[in-house]
Amino acid sequence: xxxxxxxxxxxxxxxxxxQREDVIAxxxxxxxxxxxxxxxxxGRPLTEAELGTLLAGRGNPAAMAARYLPQxxxxxxxxxxxxRFVLKMLGLFYLVPAALVGIVLMVVNATVRPVVPxxxxxxxxxxxxxxxxxxFTIVTIGFALMQRSSVRERLGRLGERRDPLHASRFESATxxxxxxxxxxxxxxxxxxxxxxxxxxxPGVVGAPFVWAVIALYALNAxxxxxxxxxxxxxxxxxxxxxxxxxxxxxxxxxMLAASLLGADAVSIAIPxxxxxxxxxxxxxxxxxxxxxxxxxxxxxVFHGTVRLRWLRDDxxxxxxxxxxxxxxxxxxxxxxx
Amino acid sequence: xxxxxxxxxxxxxRRGCLVLAVLxxxxxxxxxxxxxxxxxxxxxxxxxxxxxxxxxxxxxxxLLLSEWREHEKRKKRFYRLSPDGAEMxxxxxxxxxxxxxxxxxxxxxxxxxxx
Numbered sequence: 482x483x484x485x486x487x488x489x490x491x492x493x494x495x496x497x498x499x500q501r502e503d504v505i506a507x508x509x510x511x512x513x514x515x516x517x518x519x520x521x522x523x524g525r526p527l528t529e530a531e532l533g534t535l536l537a538g539r540g541n542p543a544a545m546a547a548r549y550l551p552q553x554x555x556x557x558x559x560x561x562x563x564x565r566f567v568l569k570m571l572g573l574f575y576l577v578p579a580a581l582v583g584i585v586l587m588v589v590n591a592t593v594r595p596v597v598p599x600x601x602x603x604x605x606x607x608x609x610x611x612x613x614x615x616x617f618t619i620v621t622i623g624f625a626l627m628q629r630s631s632v633r634e635r636l637g638r639l640g641e642r643r644d645p646l647h648a649s650r651f652e653s654a655t656x657x658x659x660x661x662x663x664x665x666x667x668x669x670x671x672x673x674x675x676x677x678x679x680x681x682x683p684g685v686v687g688a689p690f691v692w693a694v695i696a697l698y699a700l701n702a703x704x705x706x707x708x709x710x711x712x713x714x715x716x717x718x719x720x721x722x723x724x725x726x727x728x729x730x731x732x733x734x735x736m737l738a739a740s741l742l743g744a745d746a747v748s749i750a751i752p753x754x755x756x757x758x759x760x761x762x763x764x765x766x767x768x769x770x771x772x773x774x775x776x777x778x779x780x781x782v783f784h785g786t787v788r789l790r791w792l793r794d795d796x797x798x799x800x801x802x803x804x805x806x807x808x809x810x811x812x813x814x815x816x817x818x
Numbered sequence: 819x820x821x822x823x824x825x826x827x828x829x830x831x832r833r834g835c836l837v838l839a840v841l842x843x844x845x846x847x848x849x850x851x852x853x854x855x856x857x858x859x860x861x862x863x864x865x866x867x868x869x870x871x872x873x874x875x876x877x878x879x880x881l882l883l884s885e886w887r888e889h890e891k892r893k894k895r896f897y898r899l900s901p902d903g904a905e906m907x908x909x910x911x912x913x914x915x916x917x918x919x920x921x922x923x924x925x926x927x928x929x930x931x932x933x
Contacts, residue, residue, distance in 0.1 A: 504870070506886075507850055507895050511866050514851035514892075540867065548867040549874070 484529060485512060488536045495546030504549050512539070556624045564624045566786075570779055571616050574730045576609055579738035583608070586686070586744055597743040608742065646713050646792070653708040660702035667695035670747070678752060684745030691746075693732045700725050716792050723785035730778040737771035740764065746771075836864060838914060840872060841899060841907045844882060849894040873897055881906055 489512075493505050515535065520526055527535070539545060556564050583605040586597050666674075670691055673682040683691050704722050708714075736746040747770075749763045839862045843853060850870060857864055876882045881903035886895050899907065 506893065507870060508866070510849070510892060510894050511851050511854075511870070518851075518855075545867055548871050 484532050491542035492546050495543045557628050575734045578731050578734040582735045582738040648708040648712040648714050650712055653705045657705035660698045663698040664695055667691050680750045684748040686739050686744045687746040690736050697729045719789045726781045733774040740767035838910050844897055844899045847896050847898040849896050
């Protein structure tokens with residue numbers, strides 16, 4: 482097998498089976514034509530070194546084969562800004578609060594009473610590292626899967642909206658109901674909720690978190706009521722909503738971190754069940770509930786940020802309500818870059 | 819001036835014209851290498867890693883027709899413009915002319931302002 486055949490074999494290896502024969506036949510003809518051309522000019526056959534130089538000029542076989550394949554991205558340009566935003570939010574609203582909660586727990590352990598006796602600085606670093614890697618991997622895999630599905634198109638259209646100032650009454654009503662339910666649930670939780678023989682109450686570090694949730698959901702309910710009465714987004718209203726949602730995200734992330742570090746924000750007691758089973762149930766219940774809330778509120782923060790950007794880009798102020806812009810907002814110009 | 823940046827911008831500028839050059843050149847039948855040489859002789863250099871995937875794409879879009887034939891004792895794939903390709907070429911040439919006029923206007927106008 483000569484050098485030319487070896488090159489063609491190497492290119493063939495990287496090509497999809499159904500295209501190999503066709504592409505290699507054409508590439509082979511092109512290379513042989515070029516060799517004939519060169520040999521005609523020189524008046525003699527090419528030496529091995531000259532042939533090597535000619536093939537090197539064609540580039541790496543894998544790169545040559547790649548030119549024949551459709552361009553693929555793990556995460557494409559339309560989804561990348563959203564992907565970057567989600568990673569940033571995870572770092573800001575999960576890893577930072579988790580680190581703070583861990584530090585506070587260690588300080589309380591050392592100075593007041595051993596809330597989580599097993600927690601060490603190395604344990605906290607290991608926890609943050611593992612959760613960081615897991616979160617990064619899960620988000621990346623999720624976006625890579627989206628890239629291959631129709632969700633990608635929806636992500637690309639995420640920025641499209643006819644009237645960014647309109648606050649949907651349905652969304653405001655849903656927000657109001659959810660906020661009232663969460664405020665009520667928080668108040669009930671403070672005095673303990675009985676479910677059959679199970680009793681759910683704030684855990685070792687839970688009461689301040691629960692109070693924060695109650696206050697923030699009460700504020701959220703007031704904001705939702707305001708939007709029901711006047712269904713328009715204003716820059717100050719959007720900022721206030723975003724601050725409330727962001728604060729909720731921090732609290733939920735703190736509760737999740739506390740639960741996972743071993744200091745339960747909410748405790749579940751079932752007298753007849755074995756202590757180990759109850760502890761396992763409690764860990765799962767805490768982690769699932771807080772994780773769900775972190776993700777839910779993260780999505781709300783994302784929407785709030787995008788909306789705020791729309792308002793800023795359109796130069797909308799808190800003055801009298803203007804008529805909505807007539808133009809349709811195209812993706813790309815309105816995207817959450 | 820950054821020569822690498824100039825090369826990149828030049829490449830970008832020429833890339834946009836390649837489809838037009840290939841379609842126009844294929845008004846007469848050619849095989850890959852002869853097409854590449856013909857373009858090169860007219861100052862439109864194109865490497866094979868760009869040309870062959872482009873030919874495949876244009877063929878899959880119905881703008882080119884191809885067939886394998888023996889020529890000079892070797893099997894070669896010959897390409898030519900399809901009827902749809904000819905129609906598309908006319909439209910693209912009209913667009914090209916219009917872009918040329920606009921660009922000339924812009925360049926002349928701004929060069930006066932600059933001077």
